[in-house]
Amino acid sequence: xAAKSKFAERLPVLEDFIHKTGRxxxxxxxxxxxxxxxxxxxxxxxxxxxxxxTLARTGTGRLAVPPQARATPLRILGxxxxxxxxxxxxxxxxxxxxxxxxxxxxxxxxxxxxxGDSMIDxxxxxxxxxxxxxxxxxxxxxxxxxxxxxxxTMKHFYKDKSGIRLEPANIKYTTIRPKRTxxxxxxxxxxxxxxx
Amino acid sequence: xAAKSKFAERLPVLEDFIHKTGRxxxxxxxxxxxxxxxxxxxxxxxxxxxxxxTLARTGTGRLAVPPQARATPLRILGxxxxxxxxxxxxxxxxxxxxxxxxxxxxxxxxxxxxxGDSMIDxxxxxxxxxxxxxxxxxxxxxxxxxxxxxxxTMKHFYKDKSGIRLEPANIKYTTIRPKRTxxxxxxxxxxxxxxx
DNA sequence: CCGAATACAGAACAAAAGTTCTATAATCAT
DNA sequence: ATGATTATAGAACTTTTGTTCTGTATTCGG
Numbered sequence: 352x353a354a355k356s357k358f359a360e361r362l363p364v365l366e367d368f369i370h371k372t373g374r375x376x377x378x379x380x381x382x383x384x385x386x387x388x389x390x391x392x393x394x395x396x397x398x399x400x401x402x403x404x405t406l407a408r409t410g411t412g413r414l415a416v417p418p419q420a421r422a423t424p425l426r427i428l429g430x431x432x433x434x435x436x437x438x439x440x441x442x443x444x445x446x447x448x449x450x451x452x453x454x455x456x457x458x459x460x461x462x463x464x465x466x467g468d469s470m471i472d473x474x475x476x477x478x479x480x481x482x483x484x485x486x487x488x489x490x491x492x493x494x495x496x497x498x499x500x501x502x503x504t505m506k507h508f509y510k511d512k513s514g515i516r517l518e519p520a521n522i523k524y525t526t527i528r529p530k531r532t533x534x535x536x537x538x539x540x541x542x543x544x545x546x547x
Numbered sequence: 548x549a550a551k552s553k554f555a556e557r558l559p560v561l562e563d564f565i566h567k568t569g570r571x572x573x574x575x576x577x578x579x580x581x582x583x584x585x586x587x588x589x590x591x592x593x594x595x596x597x598x599x600x601t602l603a604r605t606g607t608g609r610l611a612v613p614p615q616a617r618a619t620p621l622r623i624l625g626x627x628x629x630x631x632x633x634x635x636x637x638x639x640x641x642x643x644x645x646x647x648x649x650x651x652x653x654x655x656x657x658x659x660x661x662x663g664d665s666m667i668d669x670x671x672x673x674x675x676x677x678x679x680x681x682x683x684x685x686x687x688x689x690x691x692x693x694x695x696x697x698x699x700t701m702k703h704f705y706k707d708k709s710g711i712r713l714e715p716a717n718i719k720y721t722t723i724r725p726k727r728t729x730x731x732x733x734x735x736x737x738x739x740x741x742x743x
Numbered sequence: 744c745c746g747a748a749t750a751c752a753g754a755a756c757a758a759a760a761g762t763t764c765t766a767t768a769a770t771c772a773t
Numbered sequence: 774a775t776g777a778t779t780a781t782a783g784a785a786c787t788t789t790t791g792t793t794c795t796g797t798a799t800t801c802g803g
Contacts, residue, residue, distance in 0.1 A: 357750085370642070373617035374570060374605070378791060389752045394791065409570070411759060412791060421569035422618035423646045423653040425678070430660045431692065434699035435681065435732050446566060447658065449645035450619045452676075453741065457619040462643070464626045474670040474740065480648075482621070485631065487743075494742055496627065503630035536631050542740040544670065545649065546690055547683075553780080573760060585782045590761065607789060608761060 358399060361385055365405060375406050375414035422448045453541050459485045460540070463496065470494065470505055473520035479544045481505070483537040494539035499529045508535065554595060557581055561601060571602050571610035618644040649737050655681045656736070659692065666690065666701055669716035675740045677701070679733040690735040695725045704731065 364384055368376050376384060381393040397414055400406040407417035424446035428436065436444065454460050465479040473494065475481070481494075489495045495508040497517060506517035506527065517527040560580055564572050572580060577589040593610055596602040603613035620642035624632065632640065650656050661675040669690065671677070677690075685691045691704040693713060702713035702723065713723040 370620055372605075373612055373614065377607075377789080379789080387751070389750095389754095390791075391753080391793080392751050394793090395750080397791085409568075411573075413759080414791090416569055418569065419653070422644070423650050423656070424566045425650070425653075425656060425658045428657050428659045428679075430662045431701045432662050432699050434692070434694060435657070448566075448618070449649065449739075450617075452658075453645065453739070454619050454621070457615070457621075460619070460621060461624050461631070462621045462648075463624045466626045466628050471670075474667075474672045474675075476670045479670075483624075484743075496630070498630060503628050505627045538743060540741070540743050542738075542742065543645075543649070544738040545736070546738065547680075547734060547736050574762095575760075583781070585780095585784095586761075587763080587783080588781050590763090591780080593761090609789080610761090 358403075361396065362400075362403075362405065365400060369416055369420065373416075375416050377414065422450060424448055453482055455540070456484055456487075459487075461485065461537070465505065467505075469519040469521050469524050470507075471521050473507070475505070475520070475539075475542050476544065479542055481539045482541045482543065484540050485537040487538040487540075489535050489538050495535050496537045496539065498532070498534040498536055499527055500531050500533075503536075505539065508538075554599070557592065558596075558599075558601065561596060565612055565616065569612075571612050573610065618646055620644055649678060651736070652680055652683075655683075657681065657733070661701065665715040665717050665720050666703075667717050669703070671701070671716070671735075671738050672740065675738055677735045678737045678739065680736050681733040683734040683736075685731050685734050691731050692733045692735065694728070694730040694732055695723055696727050696729075699732075701735065 365376070368380070368384060378390050378393040378397060381396055382388065382390065385393075385396060387393060387396070397406060401408060401414075404417055404419070407415045409415050425448065426444040426446055428434075428444070450457075461483045463481050463483050465475060465477055465481060468477055471477075475494070483496055489508040491509050493508045494505065495517070496503065496505055497508075498504075499517065504517070504527075506519055509516050509518060515529065515533060517529070519526070557580075561572070564576070564580060574586050574589040574593060577592055578584065578586065581589075581592060583589060583592070593602060597604060597610075600613055600615070603611045605611050621644065622640040622642055624630075624640070646653075657679045659677050659679050661671055661673055661677055664673055667673075671690070679692055685704040687705050689704045690701065691713070692699065692701055693704075694700075695713065700713070700723075702715055705712050705714060711725065711729060713725070715722070
């Protein structure tokens with residue numbers, strides 16, 4: 352045996368559906384998702400997923416995405432100096448999801464891991480993750496992902512009368528003035544560091 | 548005139564519902580949301596929101612959350628050195644939402660704006676946003692939000708035989724050994740910097 | 744092989760969700 | 774004031790969605 356249980360087989364398919372549609376499937380969609388012909392079977396399958404917490408139900412019995420799988424609206428506090436609000440104030444706080452905050456163009460945005468310390472003086476450390484928007488036009492001072500003479504690198508972008516130059520944020524490295532080929536592949540829109 | 552249009556008045560209410568439930572309302576829910584008694588009215592209101600892109604429809608006419616308002620699964624590239632994948636490779640990329648990546652405990656996580664340069668040597672700059680998890684136990688080396696003698700501050704946390712000390716990441720400031728009161732209000736889980 | 748448990752099919756059913764029709768009130772420009 | 778436009782109410786109706794019942798395969802341990 353050790354054959355994967357039906358449940359385990361179906362779980363990733365369901366998760367994929369939720370990712371793609373942003374909502375829970377209906378029983379009919381479960382039928383076509385798992386190639387079962389009976390609504391009863393679909394209902395039983397749905398029940399298992401609800402039990403497992405992969406799906407939830409609305410007040411009227413419809414299938415829904417459970418809270419923990421949803422985009423989290425984070426409460427926004429003022430500043431470090433202000434500290435945490437009292438429970439009474441907390442209800443008044445504005446909320447924002449990280450997506451809303453950081454991603455303007457979902458189709459062209461990528462996550463990229465930072466290697467090396469060439470941007471360390473700009474507070475971009477090795478191991479950080481950056482969100483890169485592809486196809487965006489770089490402006491002076493932007494942090495860009497560029498391909499210079501076949502090498503991929505992250506630098507500050509500047510353009511003046513004498514052409515384009517790429518400046519690292521680390522005195523150990525020197526400014527690059529591309530000789531042969533230069534492609535600005537994307538602009539770094541945000542920096543993310545996971546601490547714990 | 549200049550009175551807010553009904554539509555503009557209702558928009559934040561709807562957005563709040565979507566935020567809270569993670570799904571689109573039904574016509575009946577629209578009725579109670581906007582205090583209208585007719586299903587027809589609700590249907591018309593829904594139509595307006597669909598037109599405006601605030602809501603969408605499933606293949607069977609049910610109301611849904613539109614793609615741009617959903618959690619965005621970002622494609623994960625390897626590292627800066629590897630550059631961007633070719634279109635052929637792109638389909639194979641793993642995806643992750645920022646929520647999945649950064650938020651372990653949604654109920655106790657807050658966004659907080661960084662003021663001051665006390666953590667600058669740890670790559671946390673003024674203007675950055677940090678995600679703070681409240682109620683988490685701090686471990687040696689963690690970055691914490693603390694309330695020392697009535698003052699809110701962000702520091703590195705250390706605990707040894709002589710007690711707790713809070714160290715800034717900036718030589719301009721000195722280590723704090725709390726005299727009267729110390730409350731570790733939260734642990735900084737991640738740092739976010741929006742560049743463009 | 745046998746019985747129990749599980750998975751599935753098919754159909755009838757009940758409830759929910761959305762559409763459409765008619766009619767009344769409110770608003771607004773002229 | 775008047776006609777046009779818009780917002781709303783109420784009800785009938787269609788479609789979708791989910792439940793439940795009955796019966797048939799399939800699997801699995803002994």
